[in-house]
Amino acid sequence: MPQTPLSVSHPAVRRGVNAGPWSLGWVLVVLAVLAFYPVVFRNFLTLGVTIVLFAGMATAWDVLGGWTGQLSLGHAVFVGIGAYTMALLVLRAGVAPWWGAMAGVGASVVVAAMWGAVTFRLRGPYFALASIAVAEMTRIVANNWASLTGGAEGVSLPSLPRFLGLDLFSRRVEFYIALVLLGLAVVAASWLQRSRFGYHLQAIREDEDAAMAVGINPTRDKVLAFLASAALTSLGGSLYGIFLGFFEPRGMFSLDLSVQLALMAYIGGVGTLFGPLVGAGLLVGGSEVLRIYFPGKSLFVYGLLIILVVLFAPDGLGTVVRRVRRV
Amino acid sequence: MKQMIMALALVFLVLGTAGGTSGAAPASGEPIRIGAISSLTGSFATFGSMERAGYALAVDDINTAGGLNGRPLVIDLQDDTSSANTALTVAEQFINSGVPLILGAYSSSVTKPLAVYMARQRVPLLNSNSADDSITKPGSDYVFRVGQNTDAYVKPFFALFKQLGTIKTIAILVSNNALGHSVENSLLTQAKDGGYPVVFDQAYDEGLTDFRPVLNRIKDTGADVLAMSSYEADAVALMRQIKEVNLNAKIFAGAGATGFAIPSFLKGGGDTVEYVITSAAWSPDVHYPKAHELFARLKAFMGGAEPSYHAIRAYAGATVAADALRRAATLSPEGIRAALQTTSLTTPFGTVEFKDFSGFHNQNPLPSILMQVQHRAYVTVWPLDVAVGKVIYPTPVWTARK
Amino acid sequence: MVEFIQIVVNGIFTGGVYAIIGIGLSLIFGVMRIVNFAHGVFLVVGMFTTLFFFERLHVDPFLVIPLVVLVGGLLGVIVERSLLEPIARAPEHASILMTVGIGLVLSNVLLFTFGDAPQIINTRYSTSTWHLGPITFSTALTISFFLTVVVISGLALLLGRTDLGRAIRAAAQNADAAELQGINTRRVRSLVFGMGFALAALAGALLLPQLFAHPSIGPTYTLKAFIVTVLGGMGNVAGAIGGGLLLGITESLGAAYVSSSYRDVFGLAAFLLVLLLRPAGLFGRSRT
Structure with missing residues (x-):
């Protein structure tokens, strides 16, 4: 790979790495506005849960993909681990789903640590390719190891204990849990925006060799970012499993799902606080609109949208809004 | 937003x-x-x-x-x-x-x-x-x-096997998805109940398409019946390659209906799908x-x-x-x-x-029927009270066909 | 033993087509540094172009190959000029994203044009075979393997013996130096992308008589192409041949002797190992 010199065109460099102390305030404002969604759109909770949940997972993806600049196309592994660990513990051991979700986080962190330690010596597209291979192998193994996962027939969750008296299958409850998750992910991102660790990651993203020269340990920092990203994605996966109520390895570990998370972040803007949220809203909400008005054409428009974003808004649509506001 | x-x-x-x-x-x-x-x-x-x-x-x-x-x-x-x-x-x-x-x-x-x-x-x-x-x-x-359901799809096959009498062993090859495994489980249970040893049992990953290595293995087992379950594209590819590797079974069975029981199977498969017996939910002959x-x-x-x-x-x-x-x-x-x-x-x-x-x-406990491809058309052959044709059995070996 | 040879022979023949898919991808990566996520879709475009000519002109699918290659090449040049050239200087994720978008658009155009049902064509040789001693050869696979060898030899001559080939190799080694030598790298990039598309389309034409065409199977082939190129070394054209054959044989043996449900794991595992241990590929010397 040719080494790209510190690129002055990179969004983070262009707008200044520190977006200002008010960013946390914005996080709270946006979350507070979103909290009214179930009240306003009480008939469209399923869509709301999907948008917020995917926004949360895309933001988690962005911790590695955007802030650290390591393009992963295998994050479905953590969605799958989160969902399966939770479900299998519920079904086989009667463990409550929230503890199951924690166990999923543990499992995801272990997997991410091994995965990162082995493949982080690869850079750029090589890391992305390796991530596809890891995810595809995981999918095939999950599909075939029936005694562990239930195999291709999938698992279903007929009933769950109540969480603090709340019905976990209620879309309203799921929405607020997803919102909390999104909040966690965005707060993590906003911390990356300002903390020393965040600067390290951004330095690695811009030029790994230069970062090493100033005393940053890229492999360690990349692995740490990967762990955080995996843990948050895994929580999202557990909730996604509950939301679906039934799932199979081919859906939970699919390359499509991995690519979708990355696309949401890119379309909204990587390495920004709200980019993944904007991307998730556009892609999930948009495909629902397209499904109704352009039946069968939604993927086509999806593809077109991606091309247009790359050509005309390479930093993501979220940053277009920002630029317009600054003018 | x-x-x-x-x-x-x-x-x-x-x-x-x-x-x-x-x-x-x-x-x-x-x-x-x-x-x-x-x-x-x-x-x-x-x-x-x-x-x-x-x-x-x-x-x-x-x-x-x-x-x-x-x-x-x-x-x-x-x-x-x-x-x-x-x-x-x-x-x-x-x-x-x-x-x-x-x-x-x-x-x-x-x-x-x-x-x-x-x-x-x-x-x-x-x-x-x-x-x-x-x-x-x-x-x-x-x-x-x-x-x-898949149990019902599989059931008439075993009734047919019993009537034919000369069938002993069964090989199973299904697509690696929920439907495939459901068919596989039904086949395994009913084969056990009927006393037919299953000599080969595998699921194949969908996507591609070179079945030759697996088919050669099945050929070695010499199974009387090859029971399959696939969606439409794989069903045709399977039959083509079965002919290619010269795998001869007495019955080629589409045990999960689906890909074996739709019009495009006849069109795409041409003469390679002749004599295949598939379960089906319905035919106009009922x-x-x-x-x-x-x-x-x-x-x-x-x-x-x-x-x-x-x-x-x-x-x-x-x-x-x-x-x-x-x-x-x-x-x-x-x-x-x-x-x-x-x-x-x-x-x-x-x-x-x-x-x-x-x-x-x-x-709904409705039984399935069996259809056999005869002269490039589906002919209902089972159960006998709705059958309009007789089962051609055993399937002629590939070299004996024109 | 006969069975083993039979399985290896099958693997080699399938591997030949994998090699063609991989060469195109490798060429594009070598010169343009683009990981082409639409490569499998290009192959499917080739399948449907063949299908279109086969059904309209009623001629043998192998005879329309020149037409298919031409269509693929033109499409490739158009795509490169209109969509990839403008982002040539952008960070690498932009080109990955762009090719994902191109793939989605192309596969959906196919969907609107040809519909949702898998398309299968019947030719005289779709299921015919010939024998060499106890070993059986598929006629369709044999023809496609023969054509593969012809095309690869032609490509080797083109790259090795012509000015254009030298320009391509120079641009792959160092684009700036090539530019200083008076090579129009912009033109080279367009040509290379056209060649990559054409090769993928060719692979589609070769596969159609045996397999089916469906607008949404592109990603499966993209993944195969990735595996082949990584095994052979990204950007290493000769390596892609070895990578293709290796993948074909590995899959065949794995499916026969281990389990067909784990078939794809063998290729992927080899892929990951090579990526980690020999990033330059099995057949190349490290660049760094």
Whole structure:
């Protein structure tokens, strides 16, 4: 790979790495506005849960993909681990789903640590390719190891204990849990925006060799970012499993799902606080609109949208809004 | 973001009216609307278009015959884009708009999460075409299935084997998905019960397509029967390569229907699919009233394309729904559920009753039939009372064919 | 033993087509540094173009190959000029994203044009075979393997012996230096992308008589192409041949002797190992 010199065109460099102390305030404002969604759109909770949940997972993806600049196309592994660990513990051991979700986080962190330690010596597209291979192998193994996962027939969750008296299958409850998750992910991102660790990651993203020269340990920092990203994605996966109520390895570990998370972040803007949220809203909400008005054409428009974003808004649509506001 | 929400809100306002299928009808009065979810786009769209035809004709017939006690039936058919997530979104919108009954979906992988959701919402789901056993086993009080499950697909094969007498061993090759494994389990159980050793049992990963290495292994086992389950493209590829590696079995069985029992199998497979025996849910040869007539009308509706049994089962599903709506004490989900449970109806597809048996719940116990490809056409060969042709057995070896 | 040879022979023949898919991808990566996520879709475009000519002109699918290659090449040049050239200087994720978008658009155009049903064509040789001793050869696979060898030899001559080939190799080694030598690298990039598309389309034409075409199977082939190129070394054209054959044989043996449900794991595992241990590929010397 040719080494790209510190690129002055990179969004983070262009707008200044520190977006200002008010960013946390914005996080709270946006979350507070979103909290009214179930009240306003009480008939469209399923869509709301999907948008917020995917926004949360895309933001988690962005911790590695955007802030650290390591393009992963295998994050479905953590969605799958989160969902399966939770479900299998519920079904086989009667463990409550929230503890199951924690166990999923543990499992995801272990997997991410091994995965990162082995493949982080690869850079750029090589890391992305390796991530596809890891995810595809995981999918095939999950599909075939029936005694562990239930195999291709999938698992279903007929009933769950109540969480603090709340019905976990209620879309309203799921929405607020997803919102909390999104909040966690965005707060993590906003911390990356300002903390020393965040600067390290951004330095690695811009030029790994230069970062090493100033005393940053890229492999360690990349692995740490990967762990955080995996843990948050895994929580999202557990909730996604509950939301679906039934799932199979081919859906939970699919390359499509991995690519979708990355696309949401890119379309909204990587390495920004709200980019993944904007991307998730556009892609999930948009495909629902397209499904109704352009039946069968939604993927086509999806593809077109991606091309247009790359050509005309390479930093993501979220940053277009920002630029317009600054003018 | 705000604008997007506004745009979405607008869309939702018109959502309830989009995509409806309604029939001009002598029935007057306020229409009764029920929901239907099918895969009109995406990987299962071939089957979704069959379901659409079945629903549309059923609505026409119901409404010209006086509707539901004088009120016309409207089936609001929505696309799930072959994705479970979309199906759940659509189902919620149906339920929130007061729909008391939903028909669907096509694929087992969409129907399973949908069934879990519907049971939780306590709104009945009437499924016509998903085959996976687990949808009604254990099932739930709110999930009803008109169509045959994989156990039923596999059963007539063993009846046939018993009658033929000279069959000893079975090899199994199924696609590595929910349907494939459901067929595999049914085959394993029934082979064990019938005392037929299974000498080979594998699932293949979908996607590609070089079956030669596996087929060579099966050839070595010398199994009498090769039982398979695949979607449409793989079914043809399998038969072609079976010929290529010169694998000879006494019976090539499409044990899960699906890819082996649709018109494109005949067209794509040419002479390699000759003599294949497949289970099927239905054929025009069955003795039910108006079966041949319905087949012709469906064909006309689909612009001359040959309908598969999926269209007829969707027709039957809509007919069963209308029957339950007529009999229901109240047009609430509970009222309709109670009415569905006492269904006893003869449709062009066959009799429909929802029974509990051997672990199944609210499952229509209709048997499957067997069809054999003879002279590039499906000929019903089993059970004997509806058969129009005799089974050609054993399958001629490849070298003996022209 | 006969069975083993039979399985290896099958693997080699399948591997030949994998090699063609991989060479195109490798060429594009070598010169343009683009990981082409639409490569499998290009192959499917080739399948449907063949299908179109086969059904309209009623000629043998192998005879329309020149037409298919031409269509593929033109499409490739158009795509490069209109969509990839403008982002040539953008960070690498932009080109990955762009090719994902191109793939989605192309596969959906196919969907609108040809519909959802898998398309299968029947030719005289779709299921015919010939024998060499106890070993059976598929006629369709044999023809496609023969054509593969011809095309690869032609390509080797083109790259090795012509000015254009030298320009391509120079641009792959160092674009700036090539530019200083008076090579129009912009033109080279367009040509290379056209060649990559054409090769993928060719692979599609070769596969159609045996397999089926469906608008949405592109990603499966993209993944195969990735595996082949990584095994052979990204950007290493000769390596892609070895990578293709290796993948074909590995899959065949794995499916026969281990389990067909784990078939794809063998290729992927080899892929990951090579990526980690020999990032330059099995057949190349490390660049760094």
